[in-house]
Amino acid sequence: MDGGGELQNIKRWIVFYPIYINSKKTVAEGRRISLTNACENPTCIEISDCCAHLKLPNAIELDKAYPRDFMQRGRVRVLLKREDGTLCNPAISSRKQLMLRVSELVPRHPGRTKKQEPASSSTAGPSKSGKGGRKKR
Template sequence: MDGDVPNIKKWVVFYPVYINSKKTIAEGRRICLSKACENPTCAEIGDCCSHFKLPFAIEIDKAYPRDFMQIGRVRVLLKKEDGTLYNPAISSRKQLMLRVAELVPRHPGRAKKQEPASTSTAGSSKSGKGGKKKR
């Protein structure tokens, strides 16, 4: 750790689950389904934070408490030492979640695998294809 980096224990914790449209509120989603995005990764969230000029740290040794298979989280610093905001547009963790969720679908890493929104009106149930993702 660098000497000039403040104590990241005080930074806002951001789990990808918070903005995952595949999760329910009970499973840990914290924003409304219409604004959430599909399976965001820590790297994508980190890139969004750097886009907003917010200092962030990705912690890959951490897991989401409600679902310990969800590995990784991002720590984000919203305010400077003197209490002023790094980005005036983002003043709370809720705003951070909403702004990041807006950006993740446009992330360059997922732009190529983005298929057009399906027009089927049938309620989408869980698809059978789950399983572990290779890293």
């Protein structure tokens, strides 16, 4: 019974679309924080992991999409305040604070740092570029 009540409450949790903190988007396209604070192409999984790191209950809804960018699927529901009105994380009391904290954490996400390392080593890896094979004369 209690589990069913918990699902009902998810409807009351705040909605967090990745586009809110995407530095590749304009305010007109849906970005909600300043460009200097935004991060590049965040995913729902990264946002969810960051919320978990901040000890905030969250749920990913992959069947939903942001109305202005319906091609990018997924959003994250986050619980900021419990039923009794107390904050889940006293350091985060508003959506804006949540967006700013998550956008700080996303670039340091373990999945993101792992992705960047192989890309940089693979570009430096091939020694053929040193032989001048690519240059046309």
